[in-house]
Amino acid sequence: xxxxLSKVFAALADPTRRDIVARLSVADATVxxxxxxxxxxxxxxxxxxKVLEDSGLVSRSRDAQRRPVHLEDxxxxxxxxxxxxxxxxxxxxxxxxxxxxxEMDNDNE
Amino acid sequence: xxxxLSKVFAALADPTRRDIVARLSVADATVxxxxxxxxxxxxxxxxxxKVLEDSGLVSRSRDAQRRPVHLEDxxxxxxxxxxxxxxxxxxxxxxxxxxxxxEMDNDNE
DNA sequence: ATTGTATTCAACCAAGTGGTTGACAAAGGT
DNA sequence: ACCTTTGTCAACCACTTGGTTGAATACAAT
Numbered sequence: 581x582x583x584x585l586s587k588v589f590a591a592l593a594d595p596t597r598r599d600i601v602a603r604l605s606v607a608d609a610t611v612x613x614x615x616x617x618x619x620x621x622x623x624x625x626x627x628x629x630k631v632l633e634d635s636g637l638v639s640r641s642r643d644a645q646r647r648p649v650h651l652e653d654x655x656x657x658x659x660x661x662x663x664x665x666x667x668x669x670x671x672x673x674x675x676x677x678x679x680x681x682x683e684m685d686n687d688n689e
Numbered sequence: 690x691x692x693x694l695s696k697v698f699a700a701l702a703d704p705t706r707r708d709i710v711a712r713l714s715v716a717d718a719t720v721x722x723x724x725x726x727x728x729x730x731x732x733x734x735x736x737x738x739k740v741l742e743d744s745g746l747v748s749r750s751r752d753a754q755r756r757p758v759h760l761e762d763x764x765x766x767x768x769x770x771x772x773x774x775x776x777x778x779x780x781x782x783x784x785x786x787x788x789x790x791x792e793m794d795n796d797n798e
Numbered sequence: 799a800t801t802g803t804a805t806t807c808a809a810c811c812a813a814g815t816g817g818t819t820g821a822c823a824a825a826g827g828t
Numbered sequence: 829a830c831c832t833t834t835g836t837c838a839a840c841c842a843c844t845t846g847g848t849t850g851a852a853t854a855c856a857a858t
Contacts (some may be wrong), residue, residue, distance in 0.1 A: 582702075582704070583704065585707070586702050586703065586704055586707075587702075589698050589701045589702035590698070590699070590702035592698045593691075593695050593696075593698035593699035593702055594695065594845095594846085595695055596846095598695075601775065605774075605775045610804075610805090611804070611806090612803090612804060612805080620846085620847070620848090621848070621849085622804085623805085623807090623847085623848080623849085624848080626807095627806095627845090627846070628846085631845095644803095644804085644854090644856065645804040645805070645854065645855045645856070646803095646804065646805085646855095647806095651775070653775060653776065656775060656776050659768070659772060660772055660776070663769055663772075665711075665714075666710065666711070666714045666760070666762060666765060667762065667765050667766075667769070705816095719834075719835090720834070720836095721833085721834065729817070731834085731835075731836095732817090732818080732819085732835085732836075733816070733817060733818080735835065735836065735837095736815090736836095739836095740815095753824090753826065753833095754824065754825050754826070754833060754835070755825095755833090755834065755835085756834080756835065756836095
């Protein structure tokens with residue numbers, strides 16, 4: 581059992597699952613609705629949804645036989661938080677570099 | 690051959706690889722330096738680095754026998770761009786909901 | 799009660815993953 | 829020249845993954 585961050589990244593590593601997420605960001609949908617555009621069995625899509633649910637990216641409720649799928653957008657924060665750290669550090673490095681270059685410049689005067 | 694976005698997400702789905710990225714964000718490092726803290730063979734780490742390189746997250750140069758590994762932080766933009774779309778849409782939905790609720794409120798007066 | 803619709807479960811398969819060990823290559827240090 | 833350091837390549841293994849088909853479940857509708 582991997583940590584959630586690993587699961588989220590793994591879930592989004594599949595183009596079909598990313599597309600499902602994209603479509604769910606517009607509106608909730610049922611399994612068969614989601615499966616319709618793809619050239620794979622409904623069962624395959626059901627598996628994809630299990631992966632997405634396992635990662636926390638989607639949740640499912642019940643409406644008669646249907647299992648509407650809902651995007652849990654808050655999970656994205658987990659990723660952006662992780663990613664931002666390294667983007668920020670990259671910026672910090674550039675800033676440090678700028679400072680160094682400035683100091684070098686001042687020394688030359 | 691998967692698209693780059695798939696490769697980047699897949700690469701970051703592994704905790705060891707995320708940790709390598711974290712350490713590279715501080716400074717470049719050689720393969721053996723990177724391998725040192727983990728309880729796996731140098732070959733295993735070499736494989737991890739190949740995955741990271743394949744995704745574009747790192748690049749390698751040469752310094753005698755050493756192959757310094759460098760983080761290509763610009764690749765993060767690819768992910769954030771993808772993620773932001775859905776975070777933004779989520780915000781849009783909330784705004785639409787707010788508008789609807791406001792209108793309902795006005796109707797009740 | 800029977801039939802239809804929506805979804806999941808189970809067993810299977812080919813391909814991929816993360817690890818191992820052993821051999822090899824490439825460059826430096828002595 | 830020889831040994832050491834640094835790293836990769838190759839073959840192997842257990843496990844996972846994304847797909848399949850067929851059977852089972854859970855409701856709705858007639």
